[in-house]
Amino acid sequence: MANWQKLRPQSVEGWLTWVILIMVAFFTLMSPQFLTIQNLLDLSESYAVTGIFALGLFVVLVTGGIDISFAAVASVVQYVIATFLLQGLLESPTLSIMLAIIIGIAFGLINAILIYSLNVVSIIITISMQSLLFGMLMWLTNGHSIYDLPDWWVDPVTILPFEVDGEYYQIGLPLIVMLGIAFLTWVLMNKTHIGRQLYAVGGSQESASRIGIRVSVIYLFAYGYLGAMAAIGGMLQTYRMSEVVPSALVGGELDVLAAAVLGGASLSGGRGSVIGTLMGVFLIGILKNGLNLIGVSNYFVNIVIGMVILIAICITHYKKRKETDVGFV
Template sequence: MDRFLKKRMPIEFYLGVVILAMVLFFSATTDQFFTLRNILDLTEGYAVSGIFALGLFVVLVTGGIDISFAAVASVVQYAVASLLLGGYIDGALQSIVLALIFGVFCGLFNAVLIYYLNLVSIIITISVQSLLFGILMWLTNGRSIYDLPVWWTTQHEIFPFSIGDETYQIGLPFLLMLALTFITWLILNKTNLGRQLYAVGGNQESARRVGIRVGLIHLFAYGYLGAAAAIGGLVQVYRMGEVVPNALVGGELDVLAATVLGGASLTGGKGTVIGTLMGVFLIGILKNGLNLIGISSYFMNIVIGIVIVIAISITHYKKRKETNVGFA
């Protein structure tokens, strides 16, 4: 019995308990929550956040942090849309490739500044976010783009099915998020690169001593987040049918809180892909449920702030405790 009590359960177990409790609570308080339509809308609505969170998780694993992904996604979608309408590029393939190139470039730019110039990651990425978003709004005057190619905005029917008189389908954004989830899980859990990412986050100096090229690991992590930001930006346009330059910026803390809730450590070396997604949908369920029962959406900002403060406090406490043990 004592052995069972002392055994540490994985973070996914506790997340599952919390998610189940929230589902039961909101199902009991409103009949609009536990419906197939609402569940499918929820999965599609938070697919972009999930894509961002997967990229951010890879950076957090290495011990870094990047807040600029929403600004990168905004610039990518606006640039691609402008080039398409200007006739400089044509078709989905060219657009996706260009978006990925630009996203990866932004990630590599952050990595170079952070690692090779030894600058504080959160300060640099907040600055890059402000720079990119400021340039975007200045050049566009905040104008949205509506006249987009059909291939980008047409809602494709994927796995359509009917129950009674209602027709449903699994959304493309959700399927893309699942695909990126599998890729991220594969990299982190089944490759030597994944082991190196965790090693760098666990102890960067020790990783360097055993021959891991720490600089390249940081380049990969930030470049991966840049690619995820580009994908998320394109998916957001697909969902909304338009490019709104300020639609994504402002939700970075939601993504960070979800990733930390999923077990990622702000000091690196910890967390799982499944936990990250569970964190995203925990935030999504909470926001959706509060909205349906009539609670102000502004209340959610309080919850997000509390989550981040608690996460930082716990991380700092654990790090100080480990340091004290090491010197004992």
């Protein structure tokens, strides 16, 4: 018993480490293809965009909010930038990326303003925004994809090439960008004054206001940050796929939410970490990739994701009930 107490994880990240190790061992035994360098690189690159979205959503969750519109924002950003490039309104890669981020931030700020000024639950506003943006995008484009994109956006970028047993590999650009954003987010949340304010607002908005924190500004920052991450993720998704497909990103929001929740982010705010969020992303990625290799339907993963979110909601409600000493009704 004493030995178990020593081995027992004391944090969410510790538990996730054990779960990931067990899953890796299981899928390695079930499929020899799982623990290959190429599969691990493909897995990391495939879920890099999910990781970027999750890091942005994590910041919003810390404040006690939630935003479901990021995938629709990313899709709109993709299509707007691609259209401008094809019409000759944009040429510079730098200006294109900057405009994409500005558009993403603008949608995030709109969400924050509506949530704060109307005092409406964030999920209602952001689901409405998601439906509005995606509906308009599909209506205006008829769901048509864009293929003829400039080389700078779609040509593979060689980063950190290496050789193992005569086989050549390279680290993908999306993974490098995701790791860079993870570091930026970690510094933001752990080493800056605004990071502490984000956690304070999530812990208790009323208490944060009493000590002089401008809650409206924190909301603007959090949702704007997610908007920027949505734009960057959308641009990288186009880089990976070499095309803009209006419906490619919408529908994966629950994967992102589940990853953030698995990583320790509380739906009531005030908790969560960058490391935990990344571990949650790759846990979902390992689960989907491993089940696919052994021939299990992805629908099973959807069941797991739904259970994770439902359990998180129940835990959040249970904690609030203990704090207020009221029932479930």
